[in-house]
Amino acid sequence: MTKIVDTASETLPARRGMRGWTITPVGGVCFAIAAFWLIVVLIGPWLAPHPIGAIVSFDIFSSPSAEFPLGTDYLGRDMLSRVIIGARYTVGVSLAAALIACSCGVALGMITAVIGGWFDAIVSRGLDALNAIPHLMFGLVIIAAVGTSLPVLIGTLALLYTPGSFRFARALAANVNELDFVHVARARGEGSFYMIREEILPNIIGPVLADFGLRFVFIVLLLSGLSFLGLGVQPPNADWGALVRENVSGLAYGAPAVIIPSLAIASLTISVNLAIDNLPRRLRDRLS
Amino acid sequence: MTELVKVENLRVIARSDSGRETPIVRDISFAVPRGKVVALIGESGSGKTTIALSLMGYARSGCRIAGGSIRIGGRDILSLSASEKAKVRGRNVSYIAQSAAAAFNPAKTIMSQVIESAMIHRLTSRAEAEAKAVELFRALALPDPEGVGARYPHQVSGGQLQRLAAAMALISEPELVIFDEPTTALDVTTQIEVLRSFKSVIRDRNTTGVYVSHDLAVVAQIADHIIVLRDGAIQESAATEQILTDARNPYTRSLLAAANPTAPAQAAPLAADAGEPPLLEVEALVAGYGAAGSDGLPAVTVLNDVGFTLRPGTNLGVIGESGCGKSTLARVIAGLLPPAGGTVKFRGETLAGSAAERTKEQLRSIQIVFQMADTALNPTRPVDQILGRPLTFYHGVKGAERTRRVRRLLDLVQLPAHIADRYPGELSGGQKQRVNLARALAAEPALILCDEVTSALDTVVAAAILDLLAELRRELKLSYVFISHDLSTVRTICDDVMVLYAGRKVEAGSRAAMRSAPLHPYSDLLVSSIPELRTGWLDGLGKTGGEMGLGSAAVLARADRCPFFSRCPSRIESLCDTQMPPVRRLAKGTDILCHQSEAELIRLQADLRATAAAPLDRSLPGESRQ
């Protein structure tokens, strides 16, 4: 039995190659911006020309100059340094929260989809109810109760976005769970852990990563909002939202101190959003 | 001028997202004379639907018509502006889609959609259009022609929707009607009714048509001329009779051969040891979905009181229409759906309902192969891992030995060794199905459950898979439970045949017995509905079983009546609809579920045949030609 069947009558799909991985120009620029901020986060302290809390100028809300490329804030501190260090808080806290939220949500989502039954029903109903609380408001409630500190912020943000991530991952995993190759594995006698690791996870990882990006954007926005209300990152530290808040009195003069942190947030969130919209074809195919 | 349609050097190009362009229709030229039906025949990817849509100046997104000319009644379609094209569509050329269920808008009444093209093109008043629609409904033999228009699409059955789609196409009295695989999505017994009504309106109205299909036997009944396509190019173009009897092109001949599955020499069933227990024994199986009610039946009962015995080394074919419960049967045996009642015994041992509770040895011995090779293989794992996993799982094979055995499996299913590092997305449909089979073989099972394994494949590829199954059976001494909606496929490969209808076993017997009269009325309908590869078959066919009344509700197993009652031509009023029929053993050795006596069935079925104009060849199309 060595005869090899002539399959020439069927059209063969192309061999997997570089095709489908090409990135659109918009996507490329957006990836670059997001990567830029990530680098700023990593090497920020070495980039900042002035110590973060130092009052370096008598001129408050000054316009950009050679010495202070982004001007000064309401106390006469260097805005460039403050924005660079602020990136650590905005990106760092959001990234940590998004990581925790997505790992918990995705793990729970896959487990409930594979196990099903009453465990699924209870977890789904409970997390759906949590999802029905407007995020900013629930954040306010927790912060009112527990006070605000970096760990509390990260924990709160992660808690707020876990239900959404769970819901997304569960829906995806439930779809994959109904596919025939999963039935075959089940009929073979495979255990739940194998099913999750080998059959489900590899088939939902693309959309899960895209969802992680979107959730990161939401968290950045929420964190900035909280800080803007004075309930997020506390002085003397400041994330970008807090920078806008402390300099909001410069609004009347159109001071760069108000505009720059806003632009920093916008550049990060818009580029991540657009980057996800322009993901390489190969990844996007798996999103459907 | 007698030519209505003239297509010259038509070229259509598909553009992938990365911007690469590939021609999918290459320099096609043909003509359609007025009052004739020309068929475009080809397998998936042959460009037949693309050509048909081009006739309306329409290309699906991602495709564009790159060259050539299409003249319909003197109009150059491709040079028209968008709004001029809209004026032609639905007015001069109309379209019947493959799936009427999807082509009807679920939010609007059937009538408003049927007369829509007449309204768009301002052909008549609404009242006149509606009157004309009712007339068409009648001509298409739709039940309740007056009332059906007020219904919504989900309220009528698939076969009826397909005919309503024909009414929708004919309402504007177009010069040309395009039939795009209009019966492919239907069950055979429904297909025959739809074909019959199509044929009669085409004849009565002297319609000019382009009929797109992959099924030569269907086309042989309707078309005057056949064009065989492959990869967007014409292979052969000739009158229907000539294609069927005297095809010149080798590809056409391979299509014809595949449409006539020949029974491979059967391995004689292994002489069963007298003391050996049956391989598989299913008794009084009840299965379904949802919680069990007070009567012990699940909320939706899919299988009711089904039982059979499979001797070692034999094959059982299970046939029935969509929704009859045949796939559920496979899922129950495989342990994917615990039954609500009854038992499944393997080699004399009762199997637990759920796979998780069965022993590894039991799991290994029974393997399942699914219909859609696309979804049956994990797209993120290469072939060697897909095949290697059961080797490791069941036999503890690792490393170089595993690689060697994966090679051997690939060889067994006649695939080249280099396929091992490919991903499923890089394989063709037939290759995927072979990998799918190889994975089941990796377990070294005694029994393979084949759930419609050839249904999603093109005919030529499907025929090759059937040959492979027969060969594997001989070499590896396997048994199959072969599930299919296609009686001719089942009969080429199986020793015994079981017919399911609405979750009940209505007939079971040997392959040979299934070929002699009498049959259960449903089996009889099934046999006579399979189109034969010759012209005039449809015209010569007598009356077949009546169809279900309006409504699309799937027939569910009920304890108080014969499941086939509403469609049965041999029914006995006030008996068949009030009592479950008994199981009757016929002289030829089959069991049927019927109230009619054997003698009466023979008489009734002979009467049915007698109404046919031509003598009916009772044997299978394939076998009649050997």
Next chain:
Amino acid sequence: MNNTMSRLIAARLGVMLLTLLIVSLAVFVATEMLPGDVAEIVLGQSATPEAVAGLREAMNLDRPAPVRYLLWLGGLLTGDPGVSLVNNIPVATLIGGRLGNSLLLAGVTAAFSVPIALTLGITAAMWRGRLYDRIVSFVTICVVSVPEFMVATLAVMIFAVQLRWLPALSFANDVQSLGELLRVFAMPVISLSFVISAQMIRMTRAAVIDTLQSPYVEMAVLKGAGQTRAVLAHALPNAIGPIANAVALSLSYLLGGVIIVETIFNYPGIAKLMVDGVATRDMPLIQTCAMIFCFSYLVLVTTADICAIVSNPRLRHK
């Protein structure tokens, strides 16, 4: 209205009530996490043992948590959600004076943005891929990507600082004429509308494009229907459910946006009240505001679901 439909709607309302119950529990538990003795914290410097004991009794702090939860829940249902810890005024009185302001702001914003957003979303879907669609898509993704306060501060910069058309702050209490009313509302409404419209446009566009890809729309085109007919007569009736959902979800953004916008414009609504409450840790006030927000959110989402059920032809014509 038939049986299946009524049953589905009843089930949906049941889910809403159950969710509301779980939410109230979550809000209660969250506010219970306050470390230390609430009475001492509230009283701060003036925490004499007698005062603490008195307050503890007044707040039922001596009773076990489940009892307090039930008492609080009962109070909420009977319109007596407790007394503010900060100024001893009943929470109902505090909220009562301001709820109207917030509802007015939300209502005006919704009335303003829903028609505009639906029109933009549907037209963008109709002409998808064209320049118009690309501009709409780009602008909306930018707006949804930036924080609400940025939209609001930009609006202040443009309309109040640069153009000097509108006042930067709102004081809804001392409005005398209609013209003044418009001026006072303009800034908050414009800011909020931007935020929720962008969201709504994106979701509406996606919903309509989804239905435009269905075979029955292709069939309509092949019957000679033009673009307008294909969208309005064939796609839209099937997109009602998803669009209602888009509107509801976007309007629920109002709830988040309103917190920021009321704070920026110093608008006397309950969101501002709540933010002030957070600063002073006025728990009864925060709990009540939170429940009002959650309730509005659930009403919106449930309404959308019911719209989807009612507009489903398979359920409507059984």
